[in-house]
Amino acid sequence: MSAEPAERQSTAPVPTSAVVNTVTGTVPVTELGTTLVHEHVFFGMDGVHLDARRAVDEADTCARAVDQLRRAAALGLRTMVDATPIEMYRRPLLLRRVAEAAGVQIVCATGLYTASHGVPGYFRHMATEQLRDHFAGEITDGIGHTGIRAGVLKVATSPGGIVPVEEKILTAAAGAQLATGVPIVTHTSGSSGVEQLEVLLRAGVDPGRVVVGHLDHRRTPIATFLRILRLGAYVGLDRVGRDVFLPDSFRAGLVAAMVREGFESRICLSMDSAVSYVGEDNSLVDGAAPAYTEVLDGFRSTLAQFGVGGDVVDRILTDNPRRLFTPTGAE
Template identity: 35%
Template sequence: MTKMVNTVLGPVAADQLGKTLMHEHFFFGYPGYYGNTLYVNDREDVLKKGLEVAAKVKAHGVQTVVDATPNDCGRDPELLKEIAERSELNIICSTGYYYEGEGAPAYFKFKQGIGQAEEEIYELLMGEITNGIGKTGIKPGVIKLASSKDQITPYEEMFFKAAAKIQKETGISMITHTQEGTMGPEQAELLVSEGADPGRILIGHMDGNTDIKYHKRTLDTGVFVGFDRFGIQGFVGAPMDEDRVGLLIGLIGSGYEEQLMMSHDTVNVWLGKAPQFPAELAELIENWHVTHIFENIIPSLKNGGVTDEQINTILVGNPSRIFGGEVK
């Protein structure tokens, strides 16, 4: 039986997702952005940019994008739906909360203090997955999880445990944020120990770490690993792309090609006042855009001996398989 995954336009067969970017943000705002009333984003401007981004990735054969924006960072499923309708691009949205240090923890930490958080987190995530987000009827296709640098805090652990329980009950897939590539094995081990299916887990931002033994330790739990910050280099603990490419080639050569994914973690519209990066940093991240993998990274991989078939596995086969499909 063909497995289905929820997109913002409704269910799509996992075998029909095609070339997929597993971790991008059409728009994103750090919690609190809405408090700066001098910078209120115009919906039409955000929509226009979203359609431009969709056209760019479609020009490279991309059929599906997973928008990894969690509930507390400006997620807007109806805007994503309009982008998907007008661009004819599959967009999968998320349910979940960002990591404690850059998320909006006050609400659930208060509930945690009176012993009511875990039940409500489960209720929230399960409610969105089964009934849709708010009154939109739009169902998320993934749970988004996140942890801090060098630790999974008690606050974050509540979300991981709730997500694992829901994954067992519904079969939904999960994508994660590892801060600066730390806690990858620990995230995988926690989720699997709580009963989640490792074949439905993508440990994200692992390209923040270039230790091949660390990657293999994570991969050997059976999960997928994301090289999903291509273009981000020189800040937030991110290595240079050339080092990531070398590591990716090494992992492919070690036989892990069926557990690897690629993406950029782009923020195509910043909600609130957009950051103005210093000139030196702006130069380092000039390739942080949605076509960088296709224009620069794939040619580098091919120069390193990676085949078209292996690239197809990473961009088409693996995204299909994490959602229960069988595309190779």
């Protein structure tokens, strides 16, 4: 692997006037601190709320989320992005309750999930411009009557490749991104990451405003990481602690390789965890979903074994999210 030119690797100071929408209000981008860029509190398959047999204990989930976030805050966590799309049991008001109780800033998402698991007919049949305006409205005006403004766009594509409705959503999200300045985080299931980015780039999005996520869902070739990085986007190794997909030692090796190649400033780390998969037995969550502390504790130690020091990890978790959330051209 050869070193990459530095023009995509800017480490310029973050403009102090840039702000980020959180569920408890706007905060200066410089106050994001240590940030997990792809997590969830609640997550449920589209339509689960229509199953009267499913009694969701939202109070219990909130209490457990607060406990986990307080533990993560003790390790330095300041901000968490809840990347739950509109139809996947997104609960902005409950996120605000959790954020206030835990003392952690939470960024709520707008956007839609994969065609295979989400995208209700109401949204599926909207024109691209209608979707764009809906996403942008949740960012600028707020989500319904909650008074909570989304701070990130979430898009997703199915494992078999991008289908037409997903391309429409990607294009709509690109338009909303250009209108509002908030970043885009994606769900890939380890495939179609390059294709996602190409759709967004054709629509005019700055690649430095995009995290291509879940590239560690499977053994994605390093060439795919490098192609995305060379296009100027961030790569998300955001299933840390999920050995059911990949061992963390493999993830740590990927991080070390990208750091050696000069791409430290384009890596994002997270776990894609959730406290409650709505409609599932929570014992499945306890067995499959790592705690919000995993990146800050166990994985940091694994990275050290691969030569990635604590100072590098700190920059990945603080500097990279700050740049990601700084609108293009902000003064």
